[in-house]
Amino acid sequence: xxxxxxxxxxxxxxxxxxxxxxxxxxxxxxxxxxxxxxxxxxxxxxxxxxxxxxxxxxxxxxxxxxxxxxxxxxxxxxxxxxxxxxxxxxxxxxxxxxxxxxxxxxxxxxxxxxxxxxxxxxxxxxxxxxxxxxxxxxxxxxxxx
Amino acid sequence: xxxxxxxxxxxxxxxxxxxxxxxxxxxxxxxxxxxxxxxxxxxxxxxxxxxxxxxxxxxxxxxxxxxxxxxxxxxxxxxxxxxxxxxxxxxxxxxxxxxxxxxxxxxxxxxxxxxxxxxxxxxxxxxxxxxxxxxxxxxxxxxxx
Amino acid sequence: xxxxxxxxxxxxxxxxxxxxxxxxxxxxxxxxxxxxxxxxxxxxxxxxxxxxxxxxxxxxxxxxxxxxxxxxxxxxxxxxxxxxxxxxxxxxxxxxxxxxxxxxxxxxxxxxxxxxxxxxxxxxxxxxxxxxxxxxxxxxxxxxx
Amino acid sequence: xxxxxxxxxxxxxxxxxxxxxxxxxxxxxxxxxxxxxxxxxxxxxxxxxxxxxxxxxxxxxxxxxxxxxxxxxxxxxxxxxxxxxxxxxxxxxxxxxxxxxxxxxxxxxxxxxxxxxxxxxxxxxxxxxxxxxxxxxxxxxxxxx
Numbered sequence: 383x384x385x386x387x388x389x390x391x392x393x394x395x396x397x398x399x400x401x402x403x404x405x406x407x408x409x410x411x412x413x414x415x416x417x418x419x420x421x422x423x424x425x426x427x428x429x430x431x432x433x434x435x436x437x438x439x440x441x442x443x444x445x446x447x448x449x450x451x452x453x454x455x456x457x458x459x460x461x462x463x464x465x466x467x468x469x470x471x472x473x474x475x476x477x478x479x480x481x482x483x484x485x486x487x488x489x490x491x492x493x494x495x496x497x498x499x500x501x502x503x504x505x506x507x508x509x510x511x512x513x514x515x516x517x518x519x520x521x522x523x524x525x526x527x
Numbered sequence: 528x529x530x531x532x533x534x535x536x537x538x539x540x541x542x543x544x545x546x547x548x549x550x551x552x553x554x555x556x557x558x559x560x561x562x563x564x565x566x567x568x569x570x571x572x573x574x575x576x577x578x579x580x581x582x583x584x585x586x587x588x589x590x591x592x593x594x595x596x597x598x599x600x601x602x603x604x605x606x607x608x609x610x611x612x613x614x615x616x617x618x619x620x621x622x623x624x625x626x627x628x629x630x631x632x633x634x635x636x637x638x639x640x641x642x643x644x645x646x647x648x649x650x651x652x653x654x655x656x657x658x659x660x661x662x663x664x665x666x667x668x669x670x671x672x
Numbered sequence: 673x674x675x676x677x678x679x680x681x682x683x684x685x686x687x688x689x690x691x692x693x694x695x696x697x698x699x700x701x702x703x704x705x706x707x708x709x710x711x712x713x714x715x716x717x718x719x720x721x722x723x724x725x726x727x728x729x730x731x732x733x734x735x736x737x738x739x740x741x742x743x744x745x746x747x748x749x750x751x752x753x754x755x756x757x758x759x760x761x762x763x764x765x766x767x768x769x770x771x772x773x774x775x776x777x778x779x780x781x782x783x784x785x786x787x788x789x790x791x792x793x794x795x796x797x798x799x800x801x802x803x804x805x806x807x808x809x810x811x812x813x814x815x816x817x
Numbered sequence: 818x819x820x821x822x823x824x825x826x827x828x829x830x831x832x833x834x835x836x837x838x839x840x841x842x843x844x845x846x847x848x849x850x851x852x853x854x855x856x857x858x859x860x861x862x863x864x865x866x867x868x869x870x871x872x873x874x875x876x877x878x879x880x881x882x883x884x885x886x887x888x889x890x891x892x893x894x895x896x897x898x899x900x901x902x903x904x905x906x907x908x909x910x911x912x913x914x915x916x917x918x919x920x921x922x923x924x925x926x927x928x929x930x931x932x933x934x935x936x937x938x939x940x941x942x943x944x945x946x947x948x949x950x951x952x953x954x955x956x957x958x959x960x961x962x
Contacts, residue, residue, distance in 0.1 A: 401581030407589055410577040432555040436546030436599065442611050443592025444552055450588045454581065466587050467931060468617040468903055468952045470760040472788050472807060473610070474781045490803060491764045495930070496902060496954060498762050498803070513780060513788070515805060517762060517903045517952065519931060612786060613758055613807045615905040617933050617952060619926045635948060636909045640785070641757060641809060643907050643948070658925060658933070660950060662758050662807065662907060664786060691871030697879055700867040722845040726836030726889065726960075732901050733885045734842055737878025744871065756877050758907040763900070815871075 391419040394459035397525045398423060401455055408451045411444070415455070421489030423455035428482045440477035440511075448485045449501040449514035456487035457497050457518045458525045464497060464518040471514045475505075482506050485514075495520045536564045539604035542670040543568060546600055553596045556589070560600070566634035568600035573627045585622035585656075593630045594646040594659035601632035602642050602663045603670045609642060609663040616659045620650075627651050630659075640665045681709045684749035687815045688713060691745055698741045701734070705745070711779035713745035718772045730767035730801075738775045739791040739804035746777035747787050747808045748815045754787060754808040761804045765795075772796050775804075785810045826854045829894035832960045833858060836890055843886045846879070850890070856924030858890035863917045875912035875946075883920045884936040884949035891922035892932050892953045893960045899932060899953040906949045910940070917941050920949075930955045 388396050398418035402408055408425075411433070417424040427448045435441035449471065457464040477483055483503050490498040501514040533541050543563035547553055553570075556578070562569040572593045580586035594616065602609040622628055628648050635643040646659040678686050688708035692698055698715075701723070707714040717738045725731035739761065747754040767773055773793050780788040791804040823831050833853035837843055843860075846868070852859040862883045870876035884906065892899040912918055918938050925933040936949040 403581075404579075404583065405581040405586070406577045406579045407586035408580075432551045434549075434551045435553075435596075436548075436550040436603075437608070437610060438549065441550070441552035441592060441595070442599075442614070443588060443595045446591045446595070447586060447588025450586070450591070451580075454587075458581075463582070465582060466618050468615060468933075469587070470613060470615040470805065470905060472613040472780075472805070474788060490762075491800065498764060498903075510781065513805075515760065515762070515803075613788075615760060615950065617925075617950070619933060635907075636945065643758075643909060655926065658950075660905065660907070660948075693871075694869075694873065695871040695876070696867045696869045697876035698870075722841045724839075724841045725843075725886075726838075726840040726893075727898070727900060728839065731840070731842035731882060731885070732889075732904070733878060733882025736881045736885070737876060740876070740878045740881070741870075744877075748871075753872070755872060756908050758905060759877070760903060760905040762903040 393461055394418045394420045397458050397461055398455040400526050401458060407447065411447060413448060413451055418455055418459065420459050421456055421492060423452045423487045425452045425485045426482055429477050429479055431479060434479060442473055445477060445503055445512045446471055448483055449503050449512060452485040452487035452501050453499050453516045456489060456499055461525045463521050463523050463525050465521055467517045467519045469514060469516040471512055473512050474510045477505060477511045483511060538606055539563045539565045542603050542606055543600040545671050546603060552592065556592060558593060558596055563600055563604065565604050566601055566637060568597045568632045570597045570630050571627055574622050574624050576624060579624060587618055590622060590648055590657045591616055593628055594648050594657065597630040597632035597646050598644050598661045601634060601644055606670045608666050608668050608670050610666055612662045612664045614659060614661040616657055618657050619655045622650060622656045628656060683751055684708045684710045687748050687751055688745040690816050691748060697737065701737060703738060703741055708745055708749065710749050711746055711782060713742045713777045715742045715775050716772055719767050719769050721769060724769060732763055735767060735793055735802045736761055738773055739793050739802060742775040742777035742791050743789050743806045746779060746789055751815045753811050753813050753815050755811055757807045757809045759804060759806040761802055763802050764800045767795060767801045773801060828896055829853045829855045832893050832896055833890040835961050836893060842882065846882060848883060848886055853890055853894065855894050856891055856927060858887045858922045860887045860920050861917055864912050864914055866914060869914060877908055880912060880938055880947045881906055883918055884938050884947060887920040887922035887936050888934050888951045891924060891934055896960045898956050898958050898960050900956055902952045902954045904949060904951040906947055908947050909945045912940060912946045918946060
């Protein structure tokens with residue numbers, strides 16, 4: 383595959399796949415890529431026992447990790463690497479053992495060196511579990527090897 | 528142990544231990560409780576391979592999870608259960624494989640039904656990896672069984 | 673007007689008008705109510721010289737104030753008073769002298785004691801100036817006198 | 818005054834004064850500079866009638882504006898202009914008519930192109946009114962003319 387020839391959504395898919403291949407945390411949590419496009423990513427994760435908090439529901443950190451991974455794949459979708467600078471997450475409903483959560487990341491603003499993304503996490507019945515807003519910052523290099 | 532007799536820091540330690548005993552996510556990440564006091568918690572976690580992101584550094588979600596766990600133990604330290612409502616995290620430096628991170632949660636404000644906590648995550652050399660500010664909300668029941 | 677008979681959008685309009693009548697800050701900034709509905713408010717403000725920062729563009733505090741006012745009117749629209757607990761705002765483009773900004777507040781979640789609202793601030797050409805997400809908390813009493 | 822010779826805290830004071838001289842919003846709210854140092858600013862503002870919200874306490878936007886101004890002067894203290902990218906504010910107590918609020922901005926991290934600052938707003942009796950955390954981004958030019 384000649385990666386330099388990829389553009390738009392095909393480039394976004396290649397970037398998401400390349401990041402996922404190195405993303406040990408996403409792999410170990412069983413996160414899967416449902417869709418990757420330019421400035422967009424949608425990921426899924428099924429809540430396992432080892433993702434529960436002391437309240438018996440999904441640990442906020444696991445909801446965050448799913449959303450943060452979607453954020454990463456959306457803001458790295460143009461083969462220009464970005465890292466998270468600051469993020470706000472609101473927890474709106476609990477997620478329960480066995481449920482499959484879907485995180486959808488959409489681009490609000492993409493500028494020369496910074497970007498803003500909105501990520502929602504929903505249960506399979508559409509309940510909003512959390513809503514995440516992230517600011518990212520461009521770093522050197524490329525996403526694809 | 529007659530739990531109803533516990534107060535102050537002893538109650539805080541009992542609450543942190545009770546939460547940790549049910550906290551499958553914290554257990555599976557190897558998080559340990561270094562100290563728990565009233566309105567305060569300090570936890571440690573060593574960065575493993577399965578905590579790395581596609582950038583080869585600790586996944587933001589893993590840093591968040593450590594901080595969020597410290598937040599939970601601090602804001603549940605009076606045997607009155609609270610859950611996170613919204614959180615902002617800023618990532619200030621990368622964390623690398625093998626490093627032990629320490630999250631320290633301190634209480635800013637504790638009111639009848641809400642609270643505000645500041646959590647810092649530092650490397651073993653003292654570098655600030657991330658800074659987390661969380662708002663929590665009281666729910667019914669008790670932390671101790 | 674028998675206020676106890678008001679419901680839905682009519683109640684929301686009465687609440688917004690009652691709040692605005694007491695809202696000295698909103699009045700002094702020339703903020704106007706374009707629309708108020710249940711869980712929703714849209715306000716306008718024209719950028720004056722006394723709203724500029726040291727960078728010669730609208731002061732972030734003035735953009736925030738417009739958004740925060742829309743937030744307040746949306747989350748008080750059911751005659752149940754709420755106050756802001758925590759808010760995150762991202763500044764995405766400058767606002768210039770003489771421009772009229774429009775803030776639109778929409779409800780994400782409304783629960784028994786807390787709520788989450790998204791507010792966007794746009795210029796008259798539709799440019800996103802800022803995006804604001806607020807968590808509010810219920811207090812005692814009513815909005816209408 | 819040969820501005821190119823200024824360094825450290827003297828440069829910070831000159832930058833704060835230059836920003837304030839152009840900061841129409843800060844002037845119109847009666848904000849005063851109590852102290853400006855490298856990476857630090859402390860400002861005061863007395864709550865006037867035209868700063869009150871519909872709840873009869875200081876409008877959240879006015880508390881934000883005071884904090885945001887302190888943030889601006891702290892993050893522009895090295896004559897390298899920065900603008901706010903995203904900010905989170907938590908409101909912890911009401912401010913009342915006639916009270917003088919003090920905002921203190923301290924630098925958490927200052928990097929090549931971004932910075933992180935913590936700002937507290939307190940009443941004259943020391944009550945924490947709000948706590949503000951801001952991420953800023955470097956722009957071109959200088960602060961001093």
